Amino acid sequence: MNSQIKVEVSCPSCLKSLMNPTVKIDDLPAIQILAKISGKTGTVFLSQIYGSYEKKFVDVENINDAVVDCSCPKCQKPFPIQKVCSCNAPVATLNLDIGGRINFCTRNGCQHHSVEFENLDDAFILFQKQNPSYYA
C-alpha cells in the first residue's frame, strides 16, 4: 500500500493548485475539477492516488460513459486537450506539481490515464519522497 503514487496537480493555465484539502478521497485531499456533464455544471472530485478511480460528483450526475467537460475551478479555463483516447473522448492534461504532466480520459468510467514526466529525475524524486523506506 505504501508504494502508491500520489499525484498533486495544478492548472496548466493559472498554475494554481487543484488540491482541495477539505474534501478527502482515499483519506487524502481530493483533486477538484469544474465539470460539465450533459449540460449541467458542477464539481467532480478525483482521488490523488494514481490508479484509484474513486470520485465524488457534486451538482452533476454521475452518468456512466458521458464525456465530461473539464475546467479549472480557479480560472474557469478548460484544461488543454492534447490527444484523443482509444474510446474517442478527449484526453485532458494537468500539470504535476513536481514537473511533468498527467493525462486523463474525460469519458466518465474510462480508465485510461497516464503520467508523463519531463525528465526521469523528477520521477525518481517523486518516488523517493513518497517511499523513503525504499531508499533508506
Ligand SMILES: [Zn+2]
Ligand atoms: Zn486555472
Ligand SMILES: [Zn+2]
Ligand atoms: Zn477513454
